[in-house]
Structure formats: C-alpha cells, structure tokens
Amino acid sequence: MSLIVYGGSVSPFVRKVRVVLIEKGIDYRLDQVNPFTPPPEFLAISPLKRIPVLRDTDQPEPNTLPDSSVICDYLEHKYPEPPLYPKGAFDRARALWFEEYADSAVAETIGRGLFFERIVKRMLRQEPDEEVCTRTLTQKIPPLFDYLEREIGTHQFFVGERFSIADIAVGSMFVNFDHAGEVPSKQRWPQLSAYIARVHARPSFAALLDEERSVIARFRAA
Amino acid sequence: MSLIVYGGSVSPFVRKVRVVLIEKGIDYRLDQVNPFTPPPEFLAISPLKRIPVLRDTDQPEPNTLPDSSVICDYLEHKYPEPPLYPKGAFDRARALWFEEYADSAVAETIGRGLFFERIVKRMLRQEPDEEVCTRTLTQKIPPLFDYLEREIGTHQFFVGERFSIADIAVGSMFVNFDHAGEVPSKQRWPQLSAYIARVHARPSFAALLDEERSVIARFRAA
Numbered sequence: 001m002s003l004i005v006y007g008g009s010v011s012p013f014v015r016k017v018r019v020v021l022i023e024k025g026i027d028y029r030l031d032q033v034n035p036f037t038p039p040p041e042f043l044a045i046s047p048l049k050r051i052p053v054l055r056d057t058d059q060p061e062p063n064t065l066p067d068s069s070v071i072c073d074y075l076e077h078k079y080p081e082p083p084l085y086p087k088g089a090f091d092r093a094r095a096l097w098f099e100e101y102a103d104s105a106v107a108e109t110i111g112r113g114l115f116f117e118r119i120v121k122r123m124l125r126q127e128p129d130e131e132v133c134t135r136t137l138t139q140k141i142p143p144l145f146d147y148l149e150r151e152i153g154t155h156q157f158f159v160g161e162r163f164s165i166a167d168i169a170v171g172s173m174f175v176n177f178d179h180a181g182e183v184p185s186k187q188r189w190p191q192l193s194a195y196i197a198r199v200h201a202r203p204s205f206a207a208l209l210d211e212e213r214s215v216i217a218r219f220r221a222a
Numbered sequence: 223m224s225l226i227v228y229g230g231s232v233s234p235f236v237r238k239v240r241v242v243l244i245e246k247g248i249d250y251r252l253d254q255v256n257p258f259t260p261p262p263e264f265l266a267i268s269p270l271k272r273i274p275v276l277r278d279t280d281q282p283e284p285n286t287l288p289d290s291s292v293i294c295d296y297l298e299h300k301y302p303e304p305p306l307y308p309k310g311a312f313d314r315a316r317a318l319w320f321e322e323y324a325d326s327a328v329a330e331t332i333g334r335g336l337f338f339e340r341i342v343k344r345m346l347r348q349e350p351d352e353e354v355c356t357r358t359l360t361q362k363i364p365p366l367f368d369y370l371e372r373e374i375g376t377h378q379f380f381v382g383e384r385f386s387i388a389d390i391a392v393g394s395m396f397v398n399f400d401h402a403g404e405v406p407s408k409q410r411w412p413q414l415s416a417y418i419a420r421v422h423a424r425p426s427f428a429a430l431l432d433e434e435r436s437v438i439a440r441f442r443a444a
Contacts, residue, residue, distance in 0.1 A: 078312075090300075
C-alpha cells in the first residue's frame with residue numbers, strides 16, 4: 001500500500017480525498033492527525049498546517065502533497081479510471097469552479113458557523129454559541145444554498161451526465177452540515193435537498209457517513 | 223476575439239490569467255471591473271463577488287467562468303501550447319500546490335497586510351495604517367518567504383525545468399509586493415529575490431508591470 005492520507009476523518013477536505021480513493025477503488029491508509037494539536041512531523045509536510053496531506057511512497061522524497069484539491073487532481077492523473085473530472089475543457093472548468101465554491105464559501109460558512117460551534121467546541125470541552133449558529137442558518141447559508149439550488153435544478157449531477165469532483169466537494173461539505181444536526185429545507189431547496197440525499201446514498205459517501213457518525217455521536221450527546 | 227477577462231489590472235488574480243494569455247499568445251479583451259463597486263451584471267456572473275471572471279463567446283451561454291485557478295486550467299486545456307502545467311502527475315500536483323500557496327497565504331498576507339493599506343486605501347481616499355504594514359513585514363511575511371526560499375533553492379523554476387503556473391502565481395503575488403513599495407531582502411532571501419527578478423523580467427510580466435506601474439504611481443504619490 002503506497003498511499004497514506006494524513007488527517008482527521010470528520011474534515012470535509014479529508015473526506016473529499018477519501019471519496020475519490022473509494023470511487024476509484026484505491027487502497028490507502030488513514031493516519032489520524034488532529035489539526036488542533038498537530039505533531040512536528042506533520043507541520044514539516046503541511047506548510048499551511050492544514051489537513052489532509054497525501055504521502056505516495058511510490059515517489060522519491062519529498063513524496064508528500066498538501067491540499068485536498070491538489071491531491072484529488074493527482075489521484076485523477078495517477079489513477080484515471082473511473083474518471084472523476086469531466087472531459088471537455090469548459091465542463092472540466094465548471095466542475096473545478098463548483099469544487100472551489102464548496103471548498104471556500106460553503107466550507108467556511110458550514111465549518112466555522114455550525115460545525116465548529118456544535119461539534120468541535122464540544123471536542124474541546126467548550127460550549128457552542130447558538131447565536132452564531134442562528135446567524136449562519138438565517139443569514140449566511142440562504143444565499144449559498146439558493147445558488148446551489150439554481151445550479152443543480154433538475155440535473156442529476158452538477159456538471160454533465162456523470163458524478164464528478166463537483167459532486168464530491170459539494171456532497172462532502174453537506175456531511176458536516178448533517179453532523180451539525182441540519183439538513184437543507186425541502187420546502188426552500190427541494191432540488192438541492194433531493195440531490196444531497198442522492199449523493200450521500202452513494203456507497204462511497206454512505207460508508208464514510210456510517211464511520212463518522214459513530215465518532216460524532218459521542219460529542220453530540222456530551 | 224472570443225475571450226473577455228473581467229477584472230481590475232492590479233489584482234494578482236487577474237494578472238495570473240493575463241500572464242497565461244500572454245504566454246500562450248492568445249488575444250483577449252480586458253473589461254475593467256472595480257471589485258469594490260461591481261455592477262449588477264458582474265455580480266450575476268461572479269457568485270463570490272471576486273475578480274477575475276472569463277467569458278468565452280465561443281461557448282454557448284452560460285459562457286462565463288469565475289476564479290483565476292479555474293480560468294487558467296481552462297485556458298491550458300483549450301490552448302495547450304506552450305504548456306504551462308508540468309506533464310507528470312506528481313510534478314503537476316506540486317505546481318498546483320505552489321499556486322494554492324501563493325493564492326491563499328501569500329496573497330492574503332501581501333494583499334490585506336500591505337497592498338490594501340498602501341494602495342487600495344489611497345484609492346478609497348483613506349490613510350494607510352503603517353502599523354499593520356510593519357506587523358506584516360516583520361511577523362507574517364518571514365515564515366512565508368522562508369518557505370519559498372527553501373523550495374526555490376538554486377532551481378530556475380519552482381517545478382522541473384520549465385516555467386509553469388507555479389511561477390505565474392508566485393510571481394504575480396510579488397508584483398503586488400512591488401506595488402506596495404517592497405522587494406524581498408537580498409540578504410535574508412537571496413535565492414527568492416533573484417528568482418522574483420528573473421520572473422518579473424519575462425516579457426509577459428514586464429509588459430503588465432509597465433502598464434500597472436503607471437496606474438499605481440498616481441496613488442503612491444497622492
């Protein structure tokens with residue numbers, strides 16, 4: 001086994017990489033790294049102190065790559081089947097755009113504004129600030145989800161006729177929304193809500209959801 | 223001419239796209255958009271209100287793509303020559319990593335901590351806060367530049383033997399450092415300092431530097 005993923009399993013960015021690996025049927029090992037107390041050897045391979053980092057022992061050293069988007073691109077080029085990036089230049093770029101949208105605005109809003117308050121703070125034995133969560137849910141999330149609702153419309157996937165990195169990134173961020181005890185409103189975002197349920201029912205996502213929920217349950221109940 | 227770039231010429235992200243276009247010899251039009259007072263038709267094509275956005279009128283509508291990294295990837299796939307991304311999967315991923323490093327940590331530190339204070343505030347008829355600039359220069363920048371110094375070492379380019387998107391992204395961020403009246407110290411970062419001078423001397427960068435300096439000069443002197 002040549003691939004090691006360093007990171008915590010409830011990170012949406014670690015999950016993106018794991019879904020790509022599962023979808024491509026590639027064997028790997030997950031080495032848990034807590035981003036709040038990273039060991040020095042992790043800091044040496046992650047200049048921005050972020051998870052995940054991939055190590056490929058097939059490569060000469062330095063054989064590590066930080067950043068989930070970089071790692072997913074690498075896996076696609078090293079293991080092209082099944083393809084997880086659209087073929088045409090414009091469709092490919094649109095998929096990268098949805099990945100960026102999920103990884104930046106959606107991740108930050110759900111991550112800091114909900115998941116951090118309700119789950120990470122409990123891990124750190126702190127109290128969630130429900131006012132922050134309410135502001136996130138009522139003010140910050142609606143324009144983001146409105147955009148995704150318009151873009152998914154009646155399509156099966158965000159780009160073209162195939163599951164792609166766009167769906168992996170968006171789907172991954174919504175797992176943290178789920179962990180924080182929320183689902184997108186079926187009334188306000190019917191298409192997005194049905195789409196997220198479809199993506200999370202895929203075997204790749206379903207396996208990780210099962211595994212992660214047992215971790216999360218301990219802190220939800222705490 | 224089928225390509226329109228929307229954005230302001232002193233943005234490092236707009237510059238990345240323009241350097242790619244110039245290096246590939248592709249004709250385009252720049253439509254100036256001030257990101258502080260964007261018109262409604264711009265907001266419709268830029269969900270995160272960021273510049274640049276590319277329009278390709280060869281494509282059916284919606285024919286726009288936001289995000290500099292997405293746009294550069296699109297241009298590489300539509301116009302492969304000369305290649306600006308390394309060929310091998312691992313080298314390619316390393317180039318994407320340096321692009322991400324430049325676009326996130328370096329851009330934010332130079333952008334908010336220097337360029338915004340010294341140039342953008344003058345454009346907005348506000349006074350720069352030199353304490354912010356000092357903190358940026360003495361505390362935030364050194365670890366970032368130390369990393370780049372180690373990585374460039376005695377190499378000509380960040381990845382392999384060719385100029386790539388890594389050099390375009392890093393080089394672009396250092397134009398804003400230059401606009402803010404700074405150059406990397408030759409004593410502390412000799413390799414990085416020589417590297418930046420080489421990159422900025424390329425015809426693509428040199429042409430944009432000339433054009434931009436005349437814009438910046440008006441605000442520096444103000």
